[in-house]
Amino acid sequence: MSAKGSNVRVFVRFRPTANFAQDTINLGEDNKTIDIHIKKDEKFGVVNNQRSDWSFKVDGFLHNASQDSVYNAAAEPVVSKVLDGYNGTIMCYGQTGAGKTFTTTGATGNYKLRGIIPRVLQQVFKEIEERSEQSVTVRVSYLEIYNETLFDLLSTLPDVPAPDTQMTIVDDAQGVSVKGLSIHHASSEEDAMNLLFEGETNRIIGSHILNKNSSRSHCIFTIHLESHSRTLSNAKYTISKMNLVDLAGSERLGKTGSEGQILKEAAYINKSLTFLEQAIIALADRRRDHIPFRQSKLTYALKDSLGGNCNTVLVANVYGEAAQISETLSTLRFASRMKCIPAESVVIEHYDPVRVAKNLAKEIAHLKQELAIHDTLANRTNVSYEPFNESQIGEINTQVRRYLDGNLHEIDIINIRQIQEVCSQFKIILSQQEQEVEARLRQKYTLIDRNDYVAIAAAQKVGMGNLWIT
Template sequence: MVKSAVKVFVRFRPSGIPPDGVEVLPDGKSVIVEVRKKESSGVVNNNRERLSFKFDGIIQNTSQEAVFTECAEDVVSRVLNGYNGTIFAYGQTGSGKTYTMVGENMIFHLRGIIPRSLHYVFREIDLRTDREVIVRVSYLEIYGEVLCDLLSDDPASGENLAIVEQAGVTKVKGLTKRIARSEEEALTYFFEGEANRSVGPHILNETSSRSHCIFTIHLECKLNDHPSEKVTVSKLNLVDLAGSERVKKTMTSGDMLKEAMTINKSLTFLEQAVNALSKGHSHVSFRQTKLTAVLKDALGGNCRTVMIACAWTETPYLEETMTTLKFAQRVRALTTYAVVNEKSDPATMIRRYERQIADLKQELAMRDTLTGRGRIPYDDPTDVERHELGNKIRAYLNGEANVDIVPIETLKQIKECFRQFREAHVLLLADLKKEVAERRASVTETEGLSGSPTEGGQAAGEESGGESLVGEVDPDPKLGIDVGQAPANARPSQPDGSADPLHPSSGDDNQTSAAENKDDRDSAAWETETARKNVFLTQYKKHVPDGKTLDETLKNCLVKLREKRHAIKEIINSVNQSKRSIDELRESLDAKREERLNNRTPRTVEAEMIDEEEFEMAKKLKALKVSYRQGFNVIKTLRAELQTLAEEAAECRNNLVVGFNTWYEAQRSAVKSEQPGQEDASSPEDNIHGDPSSNLLPEQLVLQRMNHDDPEMAVFEAAKKLMSRNMRRGGLSSSYQNEKMRFGARTRYH
């Protein structure tokens, strides 16, 4: 058991306004919030103006990758070792919780903790050759107090969900758990669940979450080289809480107002549970709301927990920021007790028991041989042996043989003898009962006690034969109401002056043509000016000394950038080839293992021993995974070098653009001074930035092209395309929307 405190990180949302009232200290873990006293509070006001908070880390102006590395990577790695983990984001609405957990608009570089955790899990699974891991994912939404399964195809599945506690572990009964065999498949499930979430717009956030969502990764791991009945099971809960709202600032109304009240209520109960845990109360009520019931393990049970408190730094939201920081400080006082979760694998236990039985049988056979007893069968008797034993027992019961004829060499033979005795006893009782019944019948006939049956029942039956009985079919039933069929020309005609919606009119063709002619003239003038500037740019780079120097520097940078990109592409191709080889070899190895297990018998101990071919395949697989990890590390190093070269190229390009603008304006001024009476054909406001040919490739486009060859990004994009294809087919989303329509209180906003 590992005792650990809940880690708390604070992430401030970037703002264009300098923070007034929030100060982050140089240690990177402390923050001071200054709240000015309100004049409406009166003269006597003892509220503190400066409050100091200390956490495990303060995050501001940091990339998504750095957030995952600092906050989530340690928890995810421990989940792979058998510990449960929970990462949840808390804060005011619009403070960046969903951006931290999910990301921004499914963009690869801005993906959040959930997709990065999936990538980390599957990458580590590929690199750990000594174990077999099964990954399952689930996605739970808590809308108000209603549990919704975001990955279920059954519209009515939400009615069967229930929070239960078994052996001190909280589970959601009936929740769908999809098996994910690859990162792409897991991301597809995640994207489908995201498409079904409840969101709505208000003043502070256009896509505000209207529910609490919990994405869970379930892992089941067992070793390959050391067969054991122990299997390590763990789960990682990634929680995106809905934000607390102050209605006077969000200006919500109607259904969204009801949702805001429900969200604030559930967060209030969560805060009460945290307060009770931090003060050490003997009883903590987790059943007040569904949210606290689901998070029971994360707040004080078998789990390693990390909280990310998202807050604003702007003055209008200092009160909400203060509330978030106070709650985060109370959460930091909580303690969890994490243990490695193990369970028994039934299949492995059966194989172990079969080996033990085979060993015991061999020991018995060896003992019988050494004692001179001959070969004694210890297996279950066959039908022929049972028949022979039955004949011997009947001969003994009839007095035709003595007791020595009954074999009593093994325990199974003794049990079979008792069974045969019981069968003989049952048959004897049956014969006695039959004989007694026959004697009684003969005595009754002799005394003349038998009589003829009365015919009253028959008469009564004939008397009522003419009436209709209950349940008879009506000879002229009503089969239904006839419904007429409308004629083909029954569609109502369009009102006067209205157009057919399938055939809109084209009355604005003249205006469209005029606009297109004007655009063509503007485009021709722009192309002429562009061609003239291209000529001047060429002269500047060839004949002007400064231009020649800047152009040569830029060319050298671009050559280095191209060589570095080519090197990265070759290594990526090598890594991808290694990944394909790993997948093919793993399939072959799995098939080989399955064939070995299918061919084993209960008496053979060699079933758990691998042959030379399987050993060589496992050895080659391990070498390929080591090569894959080395190539992956080289790619990360080359990416950093490529980014540096891209920045240098962008700086050289910018220097060339600035130098050309200066030289070009100087030439135009000289021409105007020599010919003051003539107007220049070019407009004074034109410059090189309007020329798309001189506006060379920016740093962002260089990185974007490089990342198109990135295998991580390829998986991410493939999962998005697969999710979009499933959505177009109307699969999971339509069924989930039907489920939501069954609950009138729920509303989906787009």
Template sequence: MEKETIKVVIRTRPTAHFASKNIKIDSENNSITITKLKDEEMGVINNQQESWQFKYSKILHNSSQEDVFDYCGRPVISSIVEGYNGTIMCYGQTGAGKTFSMTGGPSNYKYRGIIPRTLSLMFQEVDSRFDQQVTVRVSYIEIYNELMFDLLSPIPTHEQSGNISIVEDISGNIKVKGLTMHACANEEEALSLLFEGDTNRTVSQHELNKNSSRSHCIFTLHVESKSRVESTEKVHVSKLHLVDLAGSERTKKTGSSGITLKEAAFINKSLSFLEQVVVAVCDKHRDHVPYRQSKLTNLLKDSIGGNCKTLMIANIWPEISNLEETISTCKFATRMMRVHNKAIVNVNQDPEVLLKKYEREIRDLKHELNQTYVPEPPEKLFDLARQFLTGSIDDIDDLPSIRYCRDLMHQMKLVYKKLEMNARVGSSRRGDRPGDGIEGIGEPPMDPAELERRKTLIEEEGVGEEEEGAAGFGVGKAPKESKPQHKLEMMDDGDHQPEDDEESKEENEGEGSEMGHPSRKSKRPKRKQLKSKQEAFKEYKEDEGKQLEEDIRTNRSDLREKKEEMSKLREVCNGAKKDIDNLKAKLEEKNEEKQKSLELDGEEDVIDEEEYNILRQLKEHKKLYRENFDKFKSLKGDAFFIQNNIDQLKEQLIFKFEVWYDENFDPPAGSKEAMKPIDPDFSEKA
């Protein structure tokens, strides 16, 4: 994959005191123009810049949480399941709305941020991939005063040492040593872990923000995906960093002191290191990038100039009092857009599947070493291959070694080539069995009584008896003592059938004397010549192929039943989903009414009977949806298996018919019917 630049999105905090004279936003061209008058205290000679213009990937001015997620979060989810790493980070001054963009507000469901919406969409994507087994794990890290704390650890953060180390594996991937990762089966479990981590975060209050984040927090989704259909050891692994950076701040404005002042110093220092890393990555002439200067830059090494699809949301507070911070944020966002990342699919190997594969190979190799293989004669292997391909034997049980299998497969290839060659020269037109007349295959041993009967028949009848003038001249009847007694194949192709065999005579008159040997005619079924293979196929299904045809019909009947059940379950699931959506809408209306009542009257937020009934019905419909959806997935797998079984039975039916047709019937005279393949869908049309 080619290198791509980091996407940068500007999000403005809604405010009633928007600096419209100083900030011009062009949403169509995604550009911002900022003007700032020169400071008169600097004197007459003043080279301060008065105007700045910036252009970004997208500008979200007064946008809703849903619009922000649709542009920033939704495109990332599908690529994460495919095996690409991803990062979404929020940067900006304190109070600009970074935590609100990333986590959301607790007052209303529609105010939820990128992280909860990502979890919801992620598990929807996982449920839609029936052919893949996807495992989702979450971790939550806090970087506070250049110390790292695990927010999901059973040990409280105040009892942790904070000396968690960051390591880099052989492949160059960044990992946190000793970090706890919790597997989540559904959205509810992931959200509960998110709320638990948010409870353990360090927040404080100052003049610009009542709940200011005093640390950098990184919520990470670790995703593993492997196929349920293919037996492969390949596993796609990826991670999605959702980064809520602490806000840069000026202590004069925030009025920080004591512990808050120390926290601000560490925050500004780490953000300064982040900017240095961005500048170093953009400089092509620099060989060293100082990722290890801080825990934040070291942890985000993959996200800045590495193997990752990265998007940054730069939050600004567009008021006249925060104009300098807005310009600083826009400058850093512009530098970030120059960083190039190269995202590739991360593929690992499942150790359990790989171990089973190696165990099987070792077992086969040991078995071969313990066997003293004496090469079999090629003639014996050729005969065994012919019997297997022509259906004389159903299976080959004794396979002593790998070399024996290779030799046998080689002989099967020769048999197939000779059978194909025989079909081309017209063996099926003459009525020969597959393998007749092929050099090296030979005839199977004939029954002694049948051989004696044929010898007597040859002795009693003549071998010439052609009319003079029919083919130039006749040879007449040969005396008995002049006829060969040891080999039936010595008869000429022009020999007539015995005169007392009326049925053979009629067949010979219809087909011509050149159609085959009399000895082989006696083995053929005494049936009338058919017009086409399709008619023969219809008769075959009613006679010898009846069992296979019944199996196909039975499977088709089962398949129809499965599809009917799937259709019913689909209707039930769609109905339940519709009811769930309606109940969610009612619940949202109820919450809005309660919120208005709380703002106006200050009434206590208590669940009434109507809301309780809605929640109960919502739970029941969700349970109904899950149960029927699980049944639908199970039936879909059964239908897939039945369809494969039908396809295999159809192939077996057509293959056996071709052999039977070549053994028993002649095509219409002068046609190419023997070479024409049977229509595979004829069994469904007939």
């Protein structure tokens, strides 16, 4: 079962500000068009002065939008699809300080300001309760990519053993996974929220001019779902996952004033985001055969979300102020490229071998009952459909020999299994007879290969009368 082919959905969220650049940023009445106009006598950052107008088409922009409206527009439809067996991804991208982490996780001290991840967990467990015909197992993992190194944000939990080897990203039957990353069972929304809070406390943050609590790493919170039918006769089940991605913000070092360790982290962040944009450009180009996913840990970890079997939504977070227009333009360009990526999600169904075996056993028992009723109505008694034992096979062998000798005019047909055994005994007897004929010929004649001219000439010379050329 597959979903109709579509493209990655893109939403743009503006950070609330009292200084919104109305003369520069024009939001269309269709809620899908964003026009940027820069006057010729104005210079903002590193904008190319040869061009002054841009227009971007998105699936929706979120201006002065509440956390509720952001979630309803961008995330809610994806979560329902994940519970149906489709993979899903919601990714937040943008300039540092533009509100990505607020959109993703929200404010911990205010319930109304909770972000996408807490709301996803709430919706997942709410819908699981409503789907009484399904048994759904929920597991959670939390991956951090810091300076091109993988970290397990839930590794500090007491039930997580210390990894023997460094974590690595691998391709497997389910797609892309991280070897060595711990995955934790969550039986309730409270369990899942506790895992989220545990991971959040282990995240790496830093401070600079634009953001006092800047994320210094890319983080991927993944919800793994396995859904079985409560009807035992239904052996099909689905495995799906939901990636919730909070990317570190792109930075212009001149504006952030970063130095020391913060400067080093910014270099890694910008480099990985550059590789991400290269992968996006390649995916949007239908003529490209090779997609450079393995250029960075980030692009490799997001391989399924970007170019695989997944419903993907990008929330591009931008500033609405004139002073940040160059970074806003950069983010909108990335968003427009992301929107060009084709996407087609498919439900991959699996089969429980234990349930399949039980179902087959029930079907066999049912068919045997049907045969027994049919035989009774046809006055066919003492008919067995079980495999033949050695004694029964010997009796069939005797019947076939008597038939071949002319002592038995016909063999009574009872069932398909008997017909198969009769044919098998015919083959066995025929093979035995051929071997007996060949043995008698070898005793009476000297067999010589017709291509062995030397042996034939020698035998004829000595006058061998019992010569048989094969």
